[in-house]
Amino acid sequence: MKYENVINLCEVSLFRYKDFVIFLSPKGRVVLNYPKKDDFQYQLTSGLIKVKKSSLVENRLESVVSGLKEFYHRKLNLIGIGFRAWCYFDNTRNCQVLCIKVGLSKDVLIFIPSDIVVLCLRPTLILLKGIDKKSVSLLACRIRSIKVPDPYKGKGIRYDNEIVRIKPGKQK
Numbered sequence: 001m002k003y004e005n006v007i008n009l010c011e012v013s014l015f016r017y018k019d020f021v022i023f024l025s026p027k028g029r030v031v032l033n034y035p036k037k038d039d040f041q042y043q044l045t046s047g048l049i050k051v052k053k054s055s056l057v058e059n060r061l062e063s064v065v066s067g068l069k070e071f072y073h074r075k076l077n078l079i080g081i082g083f084r085a086w087c088y089f090d091n092t093r094n095c096q097v098l099c100i101k102v103g104l105s106k107d108v109l110i111f112i113p114s115d116i117v118v119l120c121l122r123p124t125l126i127l128l129k130g131i132d133k134k135s136v137s138l139l140a141c142r143i144r145s146i147k148v149p150d151p152y153k154g155k156g157i158r159y160d161n162e163i164v165r166i167k168p169g170k171q172k
Contacts, residue, residue, distance in 0.1 A: 012068050025068040028115070028131045032064065067131040074140040075160035078102065078124040079149070083157075085126050087118050098126070102147040102157065110143060 015022040021032045078085055084101045096112040098120075112118050116130040116139055126143065130136040140159070149156035149164045158164060 012065055023064055023068055027068055027071065030064050030068065030131060032060070063133050064131075067133055071129045071131065072133045072136045073130075074128045074136055076126040076128070076140060076143055077158050077160060078126070079158060080147075080155035083147075083155075084123045085120050086123065087112075087120050098143070100143070100146060100157075103155075104147075108146050110139075112139070 011025055013024040015024070019033055021034055023030045023032075078100070080103065082101065082103065085098065087096055087098045089095075090097045090111075093111060095114060096118055098110040098112055098118050100108045100110070102108065113135065115132060116128060116136060119127040119129070121127055128136050128140055128143075130139075144157045144159070147156045149158050149162075151165070151167045152169060154164050154166055156164075
């Protein structure tokens with residue numbers, strides 16, 4: 001068996017239990033399910049994991065390990081008059097709740113999964129942090145879909161460095 005791809009595991013522990021691969025670090029843990037023995041074969045030596053060549057498995061493992069070393073984050077800006085966001089902890093559901101006011105008839109409540117942390121740095125700036133890149137990106141996409149930026153005025157929820165091209169209005 002030839003191992004071709006190498007991933008560095010600094011401060012991250014790796015365990016294999018039946019069909020599960022468990023990654024532990026001071027920032028959290030991730031459990032991955034790999035039922036086929038042929039699909040995921042690895043060799044662990046001195047803090048490096050050598051994976052048998054499979055690009056999907058290698059990319060997923062690199063994403064998990066880098067997320068455990070440093071959190072993935074996304075910033076969202078609320079552009080528009082009266083657009084506001086704030087977050088609080090709901091004791092009955094035992095989760096964080098993000099409340100967004102973007103000109104709809106009611107405020108939008110989003111219940112945040114336990115593996116993601118939401119911070120409202122300003123009333124118009126939301127920061128999402130988490131270990132898993134996929135879940136952070138999906139939540140950011142879900143929040144952005146509440147009010148996509150308008151192509152004529154530019155109002156809406158944008159990613160931090162997103163550029164919105166403004167269309168010209170009607171010409172007389």
